[in-house]
Amino acid sequence: MTKTFTIRRPDDWHLHLRDGDMLCAVLPHSASHFGRAIIMPNLVPPVVTAKDAAAYRDRILAAMPEGADFNPLMTLYLTENTDPADVAAAHADGLIHAVKLYPAGATTNSASGVANFDRVGAVLEKMAEIGLPLCTHGEVTDPEIDIFDREAVFIDRVLDPIRRSHPALRVVMEHITTQQAADYVRAAPENLAATITTHHLVINRNHILAGGIKPHYYCLPVAKRENHRLALRAAATSGDPRFFLGTDSAPHTDANKLLPCGCAGCFTAPNTLSILAEVFEQDGALDQLEAFTSLNGPAFYGLPANEAKMTLTRSPPSFPSHVDTPEGPVTVFDPAMPLHWTVT
Template sequence: MTDAPQRLTIRRPDDWHLHIRSGAMLRAVLPLTARQMGRAIIMPNLVPPAVTTTQAEAYRDEILAALPAGSRFQPLMTAYLTDGTDADDLERGFRSGVLTAVKLYPAHATTNSAHGVTSIAHVVPVLERMQAIGMPLLVHGEVTHADVDIFDREAVFLETVLTPLLARFPRLKIVLEHITTAEGVDLVRRHGPSGRLAATITVHHLMINRSSLFAGGIRPHLYCLPIAKRESHRLALRRAATSGEPWFFLGTDSAPHPIGAKESACGCAGIFTAATAIELYAQVFDEEGALDRLEAFASLNGPAFYGLPPNADSIILERGGCVVPDVLDVDGRNAVLPFRSGERLDWRLLAE
């Protein structure tokens, strides 16, 4: 460790998959992301979801109003794809700069996804338009059939939905979000060099496997969708994230829920990592001996895929660590439990 770097300076990272909710929850969690990230792709699965350009613009206004004074953080908005989505509206939103991408949730795949797509056949005209104008499709890659085991839903989606989708729309840019399997890694590696498929990888899927959910009892705060898989898949994800390959990049899928909503008879899916996201990723890359590749994964690969410039400024991480907050108060009545709450991490982000 004597030769290990004690400080690391990288271009300011971006989060290419983020949930910040709305109202008091948004105001509580947004500053944590804004202190680390230059931009974030904002998920549209609100209640009700942000389906149209007008709704996405109103949501963006709420986010901008909640930013700390002087923050340069930029929310990148998405529209929630439904069976009835208007292709003309999406094109207007994309060309005007309101919308960056469209999010496909298979119906009932995860939190607030009841309005999601019931069949790809229902959205073919929309996907054709997106392909024509270069608008990216962001995919929650799971099937929701009751006869498919929850641990197999991603692999089945890749085979039965995404592979045919790639064949039918050869110029459609797709991000397979929060991949959790070796099969997902392999598919992205096959199509990544064409520039048409990339993947985000969460830090919690790099740090936990499915056994973690049952370590000493049921751990509801480690329940997420897609659910964590076997250890062999976690190791495949770590190799992919730290490989330097440009088709893998940072997306936390940080998803805050009140503690009571997680610790209930039917707990919500989602892990809140935004409190110390970049410190957590730095720890993983350090453990893998790949700190020299963190900047590409966190700060360069995502902008390149989306056709955006990297952030102009930098952040500094220092070895010596930080302690993850125990809880984050939301409104005096509700609180959120961060991932690795109360634990010490090896790196800390220096204040600007």
């Protein structure tokens, strides 16, 4: 039985750090394990211009723990008023590494997202021209569409038309949750990829609803049936370079998670690597963990893999049940299974 193994330092290609006191409280948990992260721009107000992104990056760097080696990769929030020239200049300066598409109303702080996709064609064309990836929150928000079908409908109604209109556009389908999404990526050219979260490899919709509602497992896109979870595990452990880790670690205080209309998101930053090692070992794929966490993402984004290494040792890890913040406690994701790997 393997007792220790070493991989290149991982990256997180989808991360929520929030701002202010929350940023200061949660940033150390990502900075301790990851070399880089694609930082989500859905603040209030959102990060919509190069100036916004530069200011947010400065706040992240100011909150960095002493001695941390962590590079926040900034993104812009796509709106119907986004200026293609501003996007291109931010990319040319090395400030941003992607633009994020939120359909209006799809998830936390997405009210400023896109409602009319015809109005963002010029931005997408410029992004295709300069090779800047579009990261998509892949759900429609039509109230007539069942919440468990929103990802599949997004592919048909939104993503596929965008890709036909802009065939050179590099696209990342973020936090995919369905067999349909995994199959769509496999069938596409190499300029389409997908991130998969830690929690969607572990939970299905029963974890949220069976035996009582579990708010700390509620996320968007919502976890689906077991066959979809297994399809995601097969994609993640396959070694296919089009799939890589984006934790979508999303901290909310317990007070906000436990409201009658509670927030969506799972806070996985503290224990993601231990959970992933467990999942990959269960599926006989520890040899593919480095590709998923450390190699595939940099290759798609045109960046070198991290030179630093990380060692995991077979010993039961210890994690806090929650992280204290000035705004209130944030519960750490419970994988509902024993873990046997510790980052050392």
